[in-house]
Amino acid sequence: MEVVVAEFLTSAADPAGWPAAGPPEIAFAGRSNVGKSSTINALCARRGLALVSGTPGKTRLLNFFRIVPRDGPELRFVDLPGYGYAKVGKAERAAFQALVEPYVRERATLRGVVALCDPRREPGEEEHDLLEWLRAAGRPAVVVATKVDKLPRHERKPTLERLRAALGQPRPPIPFSAHPREGRDAIWAQLLALAGPASGPEA
DSSP: OOEEEEEEEEEESSGGGSOOSOSOEEEEEEBTTSOHHHHHHHHHTOSSSSOOOSSTTOOOSEEEEEEEETTSOOEEEEEOOOBSSOOOOHHHHHHHHHHHHHHHHHOTTEEEEEEEEOTTSOOOHHHHHHHHHHHHHTOOEEEEEOOGGGSOHHHHHHHHHHHHHHHTOSSOOEEOBTTTTBTHHHHHHHHHHHTSSOOSOOO
16 A cells, blocks of 8 residues: 555644544554554654654644545544553543543544554553443444564464454454564555445534
8 A cells, every 4th residue: 555645734632623524534542652653654654754752651642644545545544642551640641531532432534443452462451441442432443463573473373363362352453563564454454444434423
């Protein structure tokens, strides 16, 4: 998949800052060090589109990007604040929740969420809660296992199967590595499928 346009649109701290409804949106969610920004950059074949922070939990806004594939519809990618490893207090975590939940519940143009997990660790309460919340909200989830290049090849298949069972998914997560972009085409196939006819809550 070739991306001909990939550009930052805006950051938003509340619904008033969301861009006007337009192309289908795909959100990216996961723990603060799971590689959300690296995944977005690799999918778009752009360095520095989504900034990669050395401080887990630094992304505290919804970041919107305009994405135009050569052979597909225009999209928006939305980088959601990370969770889990962020060294923040309960009040700030509550503020994250207040920021993300209205977007996922109410955004009419949101077509699905890419839920990222690290296959080197067992999924925790946060991953289970995220997937259950997305199911309750009627939002499709594309589960992706990042950083698979850090696993020996003989461990990948059993590790992905273990993740599938632990997360209660019908199929294993898509294996992905930002370098050398392993799994990029498989993720894009899912994103383009999600960008079909609108579904989900109305605005």
